[in-house]
Amino acid sequence: MSKSNFTRRGVMKTGAVTSAGLMLPTYLRAENHTGFTNAPQGDTVKFGFNVPQTGPYAEEGLDELRAQELAVEHLNGIGDGGMLNTFSSKVLDGTGVLGKKVEFVTGDTQTKSDVARASAQSMIQKDGCIMITGGSSSGVAIAVQGLCQEAGVIFMAGLTHSNDTTGKDRKRNGFRHFFNAYMSAAALTPVLEKVYGTDRRAYHLTADYTWGWSQQESMAASTEAMGWETVQNVLTPVGAGDFSSYIAPVLNSGADILVLNHYGGDMVNSLTQAIQFGLKDKQVNGKNFEIVVPLYSELMAAGAGTNIQGVYGSMNWNWQLQDEGTAAFTKSFGEKYGFPPSGAAHSCYVQTLLYADAVTRAGSFNPCAVVEALEDFDFDGMGNGPTSYRGADHQCFKDVLVMKGAEAPTSVYDTLEIVEVTPRAQVEYDPEHPMFAGGTLGDCNPGA
């Protein structure tokens, strides 16, 4: 049994504490008087660079980070300005963004959605970031894009190639500069037809997540349309390390093409093991066995070494392009870090500049104003030729590169050569194409 004794002192104490507690909310101010999340205070503005620094895509992530730091330097007027000099929009002048100096925080996504979201949340809630960029995996990019939509900040996607990012998972606050799986397939197929003919049997090894699925779906659809047969599609776990048990059955499947829908460290491993199994020296159905890697990156090419010779793939951008935007970026990146930038680095660099430019043109950091400035924005001088951000799904449209592993590279940096620059018209599609349907952008969210 409990016994309660009321004393005058006790009652007064409790009363005082309670009333203080009840009065507290009157001191709390409404979350934001500015009308949107993390409105920059003072003379600085903060960007969040959320990239994988560990895990299977760490190489790409670290290169993205380098490019993002370079972009911040150029925005703040340090260094030679890079692509700011070639960019068709001239509102950025190296004095920061809207007169505010750009600062940044970094985070490690570990290529895991959960971790990436935790890291992005801390950037938004603790560091007060107004924009998040990065992501070296479509699963992560989609997860973070959803978070940014809810929180009311802008997400400028970095390396994400899945159709879903601007397809069924598209969001009003998210933008993608990188190309996607559909575009890869559309650009690659005509070249494959020319080199390997229309009578081929393809075997797919596919990374088991959103990007792999959509890459495989796109490749199968477009190669089947030109006459190839898809023998089998085998899903492999991301970060598997050892692919030999997946590669051995390829030999007896009757296929004469192996399509590796892998990326990063996984692609390096699977390609290397495929070569070690002697696939490239085999004759099947009276034809030479060939390997195709739909999505290439310089870092993968460097990792795979000579194995990559003669293997076809596609890229968003390559430093060997001859336009002046590419030259300017490659020069300032090379001077700072001592080697040419990768495609992922380029995309993140461009995204950061595009965001800064959109804010300046809109005259406000308000996400809704930025969305408006970016939608259907046409620009040039960023290394991809004339480019536009389509308002209907926030996907960038530009030329796509078809690449081949160089037969006789002169250095470790030109292991890939450009076979063809596929014009933009050839890779365009309707926003409601079946591979992209099912999503809605929703309304822009400026946050609380």
Place this chain on the structure above:
Amino acid sequence: MLGLNSRDFKLFVIVCIMALAAPIILNPFPTGSALGQSFNAGYPALLQRFVIFGILAIGFNILFGLTGYLSFGHAAFLGIGSYSAVWMFKLLSYNVLPAILLSVIMAGIFSVVIGYISLRRSGIYFSILTLAFAQMSYQLAYSVLTPLTNGETGLQVYNGDPQVLMSAGDPTIPHLFGITMNGQSQLDIAGWSFTFQNGYYLAAIFLIASFYLSIRIFRSPMGLMLRAIKSNQTRMSYVGLNTKPYMLAAFVISGMYAGLAGGLLAAMDPLTGAERMFWTASGEIVVMSILGGVGTLIGPVLGAGLIKYLENIVSKINDNVLHGWFSFMPDWMDNLFVTIIHPFIGKGWHLTLGLLFMAVVIFLPGGLVQGGQKIMGKFSRNKTSDAKDGADTPAE
């Protein structure tokens, strides 16, 4: 009071205060200052993780701390809880209550099955069995059951989902009868800025309830029975007691705690992925308990907090931040210090955690709680005997 002895009650009050005032306590430095930007942990997303993983560790401790059975697959229940909660969001509505309920129930069902099989063995075999089940769950969620779990992309709510209980004006983010989880109010006092978030307080209330329940279990006859199992299970069988039901009960309770934690994680952020069930996640729970103090009431909560703090705070310190700290030194010294510290920050936070873990295991086998007791003992000489047999004594 509340059916607790005075020592337990004191501990309970401390936990209540810590949980309710955490947004203030964990922001010791002014928001704008360099220290504040690096070390303040009082922002909602991290606070939520503190309490949610605290709940998980409390539950794990009921199994590991009391019975000594080391489950190496507890993350599976966390994941099951999260998936159940997100499915409730998809099917019913964004109200968190049914989601959390189902996550606890589902985790309970799974733990009955897994526990019934795993508890046929003890020691290392038990650990391996639970690990095997957890990895099976992970693989199933990751690829085999993709229609149910959305594979690597993670399960999330789409606009096209049924959400049958949703009416027109309802918020489209998790809420409790209209109170949105990410709704918050902010208090600014002279350079400090404190954020109080609804979701955090929901989780904190669950933490307090879980902690209370855990004290009651520790002090109950069943708690005593579980400790007896830990000290000598064979002896228990010889005196004619069937230990199985007690073990299974402890396993299921602890699994349901994990389910609750998983449900809360999904309630705070309506997306879940298979990596929540990966074996490293299970290992993390074990490390949390050991770091804090196995078998003590408060230890696991502290351990969970410390690991989440390192993961989120130390991993975000980069070289630029370091240069900022040491900018008062001459350049060569600045660079020297940055070079020395570099491996321990950013992506190297695991290394920091590892060293800390080693130090704790070697010098403080009783975890952080033992460290706290040692310090208390130093300061209050006459109370040393007191501190030894109190609430925080590890179960044998």
